Amino acid sequence: MFDAADRKFMKMALTLAEKGAGLASPNPSVGCIVVRDGKVVGRGMHEYSFLDHAEVRALRKASGLSRDATAYVTLEPCSHHGRTPPCVDLLIQTGVRRVVVARIDPNPRVAGRGIERLRSSGIRVDLGLMEEEAGKIIEPFACHITTGLPLVMSKVGMSLDGKIGTGQPGGRWITSPESREFGQGLRLGSDALLVGINTVLTDDPELTYRGRAPKARSLIRVILDSRLRTPATARLFQTESHAPVLIFCGRSASEAHQKELERSGAEVIRIEHSENGLNLSAVLKELGARDVLGLLVEGGGRIHRSFLSCNLVDKFYFIIAPMVLGGTDAILAVEGPGFGTVKDSPKFKVRSFFSIGPDVILETYPSWSRSIISPWLSPETFPSGGRCSSPALKRR
Numbered sequence: 001m002f003d004a005a006d007r008k009f010m011k012m013a014l015t016l017a018e019k020g021a022g023l024a025s026p027n028p029s030v031g032c033i034v035v036r037d038g039k040v041v042g043r044g045m046h047e048y049s050f051l052d053h054a055e056v057r058a059l060r061k062a063s064g065l066s067r068d069a070t071a072y073v074t075l076e077p078c079s080h081h082g083r084t085p086p087c088v089d090l091l092i093q094t095g096v097r098r099v100v101v102a103r104i105d106p107n108p109r110v111a112g113r114g115i116e117r118l119r120s121s122g123i124r125v126d127l128g129l130m131e132e133e134a135g136k137i138i139e140p141f142a143c144h145i146t147t148g149l150p151l152v153m154s155k156v157g158m159s160l161d162g163k164i165g166t167g168q169p170g171g172r173w174i175t176s177p178e179s180r181e182f183g184q185g186l187r188l189g190s191d192a193l194l195v196g197i198n199t200v201l202t203d204d205p206e207l208t209y210r211g212r213a214p215k216a217r218s219l220i221r222v223i224l225d226s227r228l229r230t231p232a233t234a235r236l237f238q239t240e241s242h243a244p245v246l247i248f249c250g251r252s253a254s255e256a257h258q259k260e261l262e263r264s265g266a267e268v269i270r271i272e273h274s275e276n277g278l279n280l281s282a283v284l285k286e287l288g289a290r291d292v293l294g295l296l297v298e299g300g301g302r303i304h305r306s307f308l309s310c311n312l313v314d315k316f317y318f319i320i321a322p323m324v325l326g327g328t329d330a331i332l333a334v335e336g337p338g339f340g341t342v343k344d345s346p347k348f349k350v351r352s353f354f355s356i357g358p359d360v361i362l363e364t365y366p367s368w369s370r371s372i373i374s375p376w377l378s379p380e381t382f383p384s385g386g387r388c389s390s391p392a393l394k395r396r
Helices: 004-019 054-066 087-093 113-120 131-137 139-147 177-188 197-203 255-264 280-289 301-309
Strands: 031-036 039-045 070-073 098-101 124-127 151-158 163-165 192-196 220-224 245-249 266-270 294-297 315-320 348-356 359-366
Touching: 004 031, 004 039, 004 054, 004 070, 004 098, 004 131, 031 054, 039 054, 054 070, 054 087, 087 113, 113 124, 131 139, 139 151, 151 163, 151 177, 151 301, 177 315, 177 348, 177 359, 192 197, 192 301, 197 220, 220 280, 245 280, 255 266, 294 301, 315 348
Parallel strands: 070 098, 098 124, 151 294, 151 315, 192 220, 192 294, 220 245, 245 266
Antiparallel strands: 031 039, 031 070, 315 359, 348 359
């Protein structure tokens, strides 16, 4: 069905989609290439602020050359009215002969209907080219559009013996500058960044995106702080005043300190406790309602343990530095009580592993992951979950 030329042009479309990683949210990042007689005549990617979808931008650049052309698109063209008219209408009107689609849109309002419309209009549609690569690009969107909750990605930088710190002053960084740049790439593709109060008190981080690629949507800084101990003078209030700071605390936290934090620019949200501390399901529900597609959890060890014990991590990046810290005072990557027996412990599958500088990165998925590209899923399986509210469904 697909030849070398098809793979070449779809790869170009995927590269465009990847460039939209920080520009498309809360929509999916999509790329489109229009080809006629073996030459690219139009290309486009989706940027949320520009409204037009990737197909529309590519077809406009192709102009009259789109007739009898082939369109390569990383996600099924939409077939419903949202912020813009359906993309399938323009593909039909401009006379495209063939459409090659990497992946069906997981949005329940599309989910194959765009392909049906194209085929019923006499356009040849070939589906599934580089599906896995396309799925990785829309991974957070797919989770949110089908469950109403963000995809939860955890990241930890640790030594060979699973330690994230010595427990002594100094020596904050374990992993290399190259790995820290990789971490900025994860922040680029995320809508929110979450840490616990101990990280705030110990490191006083800014929790900002400092990468090179453009990011249109400000990273929401999320702090889990059950007793509301976040200092009103913390550095995260001194940088990027336009980037929201959400602090989740317990019902009994100090109201006076809440007002002080609110004057510093924070939004304080009181939620119930669960067995593992603050109710993390309530946190994710709140973030999902705010159109957070991807949540990056950076710890520390207690936070990682809480998310794992509640089966709320969808993918976990272990960044391993080639050193051994040892010591009884060293800080563990996952703290708190153990998971009992080996049988009861969380199980992961490694989807990929690669080197960055001197470090090794493992991209892993727990058995309960809701990701559309989880290695635990068979090709016929799709993660279950409730659908999100209608405002999100109307976007694409």
